[in-house]
Amino acid sequence: MKKKVRFMLGNEAIVEGALLAGATFFAGYPITPSSEVAERASRKLPQIGGCYLQMEDEIASIAAIIGASIGGAKAFTATSGPGFSLMQENIGLAIMAEVPCVIVNVQRSGPSTGLATRPAQADIMQARWGRHGDHSVIALSPATVQECFDLMVQAFNMAEKYRCPVLFMADETVGHLRENCVLRSRDEVEIVNRKRPPEGLEEYFPYKADDDLVPPMVTPGSDYLTRFHSSTHNEKGLPTSSPQEARKLIKRLYDKIEKNKDDIIMYREFDVTKCEYLVICFGGAVRAARQAAIEAREEGLSVGVLQLQTVWPFPAEYISEVSKGKRGIIVPEMNMGQIIGEVRKAVPDKIPVLGANRYDGEPLTPKEIIQVLGEVVSL
Amino acid sequence: MSKRSREVSWKAFLREENLPHQWCPGCGYGVILKSMLYAFEKGGIAPKDVVVVTGIGCWGKADDYLYANTVHVTHGRALPVATGIKVANPSMKVIALMGDGDSATIGGNHLIHSSRRNIDVVALVANNLNYGMTGGQYSCTTPLYSRTSTSWYGDPEPALDICRLSETAGASFVARTTVYHAAMIEKYIGMALSHEGFSLVEVISPCPTYFGRYNKLSKAPQMLKWLKEQSIPIERVKDLSEENLKEKFVTGVFADKKGHSFLSRYREIQSRARNELESE
Ligand SMILES: Cc1ncc(C[n+]2csc(CCOP(=O)(O)OP(=O)(O)O)c2C)c(N)n1
Ligand code: SF4
Ligand SMILES: [Mg+2]
Numbered sequence: 081m082k083k084k085v086r087f088m089l090g091n092e093a094i095v096e097g098a099l100l101a102g103a104t105f106f107a108g109y110p111i112t113p114s115s116e117v118a119e120r121a122s123r124k125l126p127q128i129g130g131c132y133l134q135m136e137d138e139i140a141s142i143a144a145i146i147g148a149s150i151g152g153a154k155a156f157t158a159t160s161g162p163g164f165s166l167m168q169e170n171i172g173l174a175i176m177a178e179v180p181c182v183i184v185n186v187q188r189s190g191p192s193t194g195l196a197t198r199p200a201q202a203d204i205m206q207a208r209w210g211r212h213g214d215h216s217v218i219a220l221s222p223a224t225v226q227e228c229f230d231l232m233v234q235a236f237n238m239a240e241k242y243r244c245p246v247l248f249m250a251d252e253t254v255g256h257l258r259e260n261c262v263l264r265s266r267d268e269v270e271i272v273n274r275k276r277p278p279e280g281l282e283e284y285f286p287y288k289a290d291d292d293l294v295p296p297m298v299t300p301g302s303d304y305l306t307r308f309h310s311s312t313h314n315e316k317g318l319p320t321s322s323p324q325e326a327r328k329l330i331k332r333l334y335d336k337i338e339k340n341k342d343d344i345i346m347y348r349e350f351d352v353t354k355c356e357y358l359v360i361c362f363g364g365a366v367r368a369a370r371q372a373a374i375e376a377r378e379e380g381l382s383v384g385v386l387q388l389q390t391v392w393p394f395p396a397e398y399i400s401e402v403s404k405g406k407r408g409i410i411v412p413e414m415n416m417g418q419i420i421g422e423v424r425k426a427v428p429d430k431i432p433v434l435g436a437n438r439y440d441g442e443p444l445t446p447k448e449i450i451q452v453l454g455e456v457v458s459l
Numbered sequence: 460m461s462k463r464s465r466e467v468s469w470k471a472f473l474r475e476e477n478l479p480h481q482w483c484p485g486c487g488y489g490v491i492l493k494s495m496l497y498a499f500e501k502g503g504i505a506p507k508d509v510v511v512v513t514g515i516g517c518w519g520k521a522d523d524y525l526y527a528n529t530v531h532v533t534h535g536r537a538l539p540v541a542t543g544i545k546v547a548n549p550s551m552k553v554i555a556l557m558g559d560g561d562s563a564t565i566g567g568n569h570l571i572h573s574s575r576r577n578i579d580v581v582a583l584v585a586n587n588l589n590y591g592m593t594g595g596q597y598s599c600t601t602p603l604y605s606r607t608s609t610s611w612y613g614d615p616e617p618a619l620d621i622c623r624l625s626e627t628a629g630a631s632f633v634a635r636t637t638v639y640h641a642a643m644i645e646k647y648i649g650m651a652l653s654h655e656g657f658s659l660v661e662v663i664s665p666c667p668t669y670f671g672r673y674n675k676l677s678k679a680p681q682m683l684k685w686l687k688e689q690s691i692p693i694e695r696v697k698d699l700s701e702e703n704l705k706e707k708f709v710t711g712v713f714a715d716k717k718g719h720s721f722l723s724r725y726r727e728i729q730s731r732a733r734n735e736l737e738s739e
Contacts, residue, residue, distance in 0.1 A: 105547055107539075126732035131546050131725065136572040140539035143532070143569075147512075147543020150530055151551070155543065173533050300510045300528040300544070300551050307522075308530040310515075318477065318523060319531075 084263040090228040091116035091158075091255045094184055094248070095124060096263055097232025098156050102271055103182075104130035105155035107144035109137055109163060112196045113252040114186035117158035138163035142170040145181045150308055152299035154236055158184035162193060164203055164210070171245050172211035175333060177308040178287070178295065180239035180274055182232070184248040186255035187363075187414075189441040198441030199252035201363055202415035207247045208392050214330055216337040218344055219247040219392035223366035225259035231346075231389060233264075237272035238344060242336055243294050249391060251414065253364035253443045277304060287329070288315040293336035338393055345398070346389040355384030356407045357453060360399065360423055362388040365412045365444050372449035383453065391419065396426040403427045408456035412436035412449050432459050467505045469496035477523050485671075485679025487638035487664030491585050492521055494644035495554075501645070502652050509552045512541040514561035517591040517666075521556050535565030538573045541580045549722055552652060554581040559600040560590045563621045567599065570621070574628035577656040578721040583648065584621060584659065587666035595669025602706050606673040618706075625659045626714045632658035633713040638665055639686040640710065647712070656720035663690075663708050 145155035189195035284304035307317030651658035665682035693711030
């Protein structure tokens with residue numbers, strides 16, 4: 081069969097990936113540089129009997145996708161910094177009530193309304209810690225248009241598998257990039273759907289987890305009554321103030337992600353094991369890093385690139401392993417240095433870790449990374 | 460489609476294990492809850508046919524006492540969550556239970572746009588004229604100059620008329636009554652449940668613990684009597700001067716229009732989209 085290849089925007093590929101994953105519902109509020117996601121969703125979803133809802137703000141948008149997912153649909157939204165900030169409380173709701181959904185953040189320069197049309201990767205810590213309370217979270221980050229498509233399918237799969245929100249941390253450079261994208265077909269990829277409880281249970285406990293720490297989910301109108309709860313609750317979905325029940329819930333919500341890191345963490349390695357100098361990065365910065373590695377190799381330096389496709393949970397153990405024996409590590413980011421802190425925590429003390437940072441609304445260039453590489457080499 | 464032929468009892472909805480409820484003596488919420496269950500019974504609606512979405516507040520605790528599909532969400536956001544549920548699962552009856560804070564103050568924007576969208580959801584607003592859960596602070600429906608725990612010298616802000624707002628914004632069914640007029644609560648909820656489009660039922664409810672205590676109405680019967688005295692049927696409004704209507708609760712049906720609900724409109728959009736796809 082001939083492969084379906086299309087030349088398209090990263091933001092458009094995000095929608096195509098969502099559709100392949102089975103999404104039928106989008107709710108959003110337009111914002112640069114994510115609006116093409118909403119526009120394509122509004123074209124495509126009604127054609128397949130799905131729904132595009134333009135809500136009154138981003139608080140309503142995330143609330144609506146949570147509702148749609150509870151109603152039985154696979155649902156997503158797309159936004160950028162200001163909207164991502166508004167969504168935080170209800171991302172916490174999706175975590176606590178265990179509602180699968182995907183939140184796309186095509187990052188732009190901040191804080192506040194910042195540089196609306198310019199790229200940044202400065203929401204990556206907000207993705208981890210933006211909402212109050214103890215929790216873990218899954219965040220993926222695409223570096224190519226193809227990854228906008230492929231990782232979006234993964235984002236939905238993980239949301240369904242772990243009953244949680246998944247944050248899709250794109251950025252303006254990738255969202256507005258035009259590249260060839262292979263539109264894979266249904267039978268080429270694995271599609272995961274939320275787990276259902278077995279039939280004929282005497283009583284269904286909405287928050288009673290199986291051994292994988294994930295409770296089966298029920299759609300209203302089926303054999304069992306559903307219960308979803310934003311407050312600390314027991315297995316019945318009733319609010320509780322018992323310290324034992326509270327600890328059990330918080331720990332399970334955390335562990336269902338942290339204990340499945342092997343399944344959730346995805347990365348790409350470019351000469352990672354044999355290199356002397358390692359560049360660790362994610363999203364839009366990867367493109368500059370890979371070019372920098374090629375140019376540095378021409379200069380006789382041995383440079384590898386580790387691309388984190390999963391940023392959260394952070395692959396600390398793996399980075400700790402792979403960085404052993406390296407002469408230096410460089411962490412390029414379009415921010416003042418956020419993920420570098422995680423890298424430093426993971427890397428053995430003696431190895432120098434330097435950042436290559438841009439926070440002026442311009443994308444990182446290979447030259448800037450090579451410059452920092454020079455500094456590391458001369459240390 | 461609710462299965463109207465099925466016999467259901469309102470008691471099927473009651474989660475006995477959590478009773479007695481935790482609302483204060485004299486609180487109106489028990490009356491509103493029971494009226495809702497009676498309306499379910501009358502409408503032939505079984506627990507599995509309905510999704511009850513609650514926000515945060517004393518009224519938002521109502522789902523604790525229910526067997527139904529229940530979704531307890533963040534403060535002010537019950538309506539957009541209910542919207543998503545209804546669109547994804549249109550055969551469900553979706554009803555959002557919200558306080559005056561939940562529905563009209565922090566959630567005011569969603570109330571306007573849910574009304575305008577005319578989304579096929581029932582909003583059951585229990586308006587106790589203040590924030591009960593957090594200790595009786597003023598809300599956007601607290602009557603002008605009333606005393607609350609954050610307006611000791613009187614609330615300087617005039618109250619919002621939730622029904623008029625919703626009606627103006629486009630809701631196709633809007634009605635108001637009070638806990639004193641208990642039979643009307645059930646009747647209006649019943650009308651709302653069989654209505655297509657956004658339907659809002661506002662019930663003014665006594666909160667003797669806070670609003671009452673701060674405003675010389677701390678005894679429950681006293682507050683009920685006050686609700687009765689303050690109520691004016693909508694039919695009488697045209698005969699009264701603005702002065703006579705001040706701080707009154709106008710009760711009755713504000714809007715009951717047949718027409719296009721969001722879901723019926725969206726089905727049309729979907730068929731247009733499919734036609735375009737086929738002609739491509
Ligand atoms: C975002 C947010 N802000 C504030 C609160 C605190 N809070 C909880 S309930 C409530 C007011 C509830 O008032 P209302 O909706 O009228 O319900 P009532 O308790 O009067 O029934 C407030 C302010 C909260 N939970 N979330
Ligand atoms: S504080 Fe007021 S609203 Fe809350 S339960 Fe008590 S009487 Fe009812
Ligand atoms: Mg209130």
